[in-house]
Amino acid sequence: MSDGLDLYLPVSTTRPAHALETALRAAVVDGRLPVGTRLPASRALAADLGIARSTVSEVYSRLAAEGWLESRVGAGTWIAGFPRQAQPAVAQRQSPPEYELRGGLADAGDFPRSQWSAQTRRALAEMPVSAFAYAPPEGAVELRDTLAGYLARTRGVAVTAAEVLIGSGFGDLLSLTCRAIRARGGKRIAVEEYGHERHRRIIAESGLEIVAIPVDSEGADLADAEADAVFLTPAHQFPTGVPLSPERRRAAVEWANARDALILEDDYDGEFRYDRRSIGALQALAPDRVVYLGTSSKALAPAVGVAWAVAPPELLPELLRQRSLSGVTPSGLHQQVLARFLDSHEYDRAVRRRRATFRTRRELFAQLLAERAPELRPGGLAAGLQCLVELPDAAAEERALAAARQFGVALEGLADYRAPGGNPDRAGVVIGYGAVSSARAARALALAADALANGLSF
Ligand SMILES: Cc1ncc(COP(=O)(O)O)c(C=O)c1O
Incomplete structure (x- = not known):
């Protein structure tokens, strides 16, 4: 009574019973066959694997006797x-944190x-x-x-x-751009000393060498960095939260002109400024x-x-x-839907709704932090979906993170x-207030403020 389940089980013909038993156990332990999955009838599995039906029946009975399988006549x-004895590896896996506050x-x-x-x-x-x-390589013209x-x-x-190119x-798009720079003979790219490790891995995979440049209260400082390109978050440095100052914007363009270099502008959350109107994209200079690189991940998902x-x-x-x-x-279909979503201004409405949510969350967090750790402040612009709270040193950062783990955050x-190569002396915790649901935000942010207060106590 097979219910049509297709199984890939590497079963040799020399010791088929042993091989089938091992393969079934492994598939259960690594989760390929979750509890409750109905196995094919012995006749069907035997035919699929090219082994005797009696071998399959024998293996099923043995595994049933050990508690791996259950069978009932008529039910399979x-x-x-x-x-x-098979549980420890799975049982020891830690449960995921209850509150998601990563940036x-x-x-x-x-x-x-x-x-x-x-x-x-x-x-x-x-x-x-x-x-x-197939959608055109540059993307659907409507979008x-x-x-x-x-x-x-x-x-x-x-x-x-x-000039618009659509990516998945x-x-x-970061990967494409870096590979294009490499193909033009570029060798090095400057990156802000703080940013996503995932992005640095993508950049490194293209063959470009990464050099870290400092970030201070005016944003990234290119100074005399020797590179063929630079990767910046000018609207809202990720994750320290400062905008690139007007002088540094001009300096970045001069730097690029002097070296025939490119600037990769990561405008991941440019629409989400709520203290006042956003500064426009550096690209216009x-x-x-x-x-210029942007994404629908923050306004939509x-x-x-x-x-x-x-x-x-x-380029x-x-x-x-x-x-x-x-x-x-x-996806050509998603491009067509997004084009209509933008055209009908649903996208603008989604941005405005999120902007209001993020603003409320940030204000709530600032208030909770002022109550629980008055010496600390959310840093950077009142914008986007995260802020950095700076701490005196790495030990305080570790204490705060350990407390957060204990609180399930x-x-x-x-x-x-x-x-x-980034500055090792700066320390702090990034509070991503965008991902937790509204119902749980107050509790999560209060726990985060408590964790930061713990960072200060020793
Ligand atoms: C700084 C920054 N840039 C770019 C992105 C990229 O967005 P996505 O890969 O989700 O489209 C993110 C998302 O986490 C981000 O935080």
Whole structure:
């Protein structure tokens, strides 16, 4: 009575009983066959594996006697669980923290499901048959058009649809851009001394050598960095939270002009300034030097999987060549839906809703911190979905993180973001207030403030 389950079990023909028994145990332990999974009938499995039915029956009975399987006449055989001796590896796995406060994440709980679903229906009704084929490497023209308008309107980006390139997430476009720089003969890229380790790995994989540059209260300081490109978060340095000062913006452009270098502008949360109007994108100062990178992950969700780049026209052919080599095409359907989402201004509404949520959360956190650890302050701009709370030293950072772990709060310290060669003397904890649900935010942020207060006590 097989229910059609397809199993890949490496079973040799020399010792089939032993091999089948081992393969089934391993599949249960590593989770490929979860508890409750119904196994094929012995006849069906024997036929699939090319072994005798009696061998399968014998293995099923042995595993049933040990507690791995259960069977009932007429109901079949299914995975019953782990016998006691097989449990430790799984049982010792720690339960995930109860509250998610790591930086850069937004709460998917408020994803505008009904609006997305309405625009999906619209896209499906309107899309010509040709739009179901492979999307063009530069992205669907409808999305590039509408994004050009959106980025000019909200971020002051100097752009026409021809310079927009669509990617399947920010990491995809970062990787393409770095590989294009490498293909043009570039060797080194400067990165801010604090940032995502994931991004540094993507950059390093392209073959570029990374040099860390300092970040202070005016943002990243390029000074005389020797590199062919620089990767910056000018609107809201990640994760320290400061904007790149007007002088440093000008200096960055001069630096790039003097070396024929490129600036990669990571505008991951440029729309989320709530103390006042955002400063426009750095790209507008030097459209022929800057590759502007943005994402829908913060306003909507990473599951949308669409990001964009605005690139200098002379870099586009190499980017498209790298696109064709990567074998990746961003989902054509999601591009069509996102184009309509932007056109109908649902995207603007989603940004405004999140902006209001983030603002409330940040204010609440500032208040809780003032009550519990009055000597500490959320640093940087009142913007985005995280802030850095600086601490006196690395020991205080470790104490705060240890307390957070005890309270069931997932948090990261500045050390988790530091690039090799970055300043080891600065310490602090990044509070990502974007990802926890509204119902749990007050509790989570109070625990985070308590953890920081613990960091100060010794
Ligand atoms: C600083 C920064 N840049 C870029 C991104 C990329 O966004 P995604 O890969 O989710 O599109 C993130 C997201 O965590 C981020 O925090």
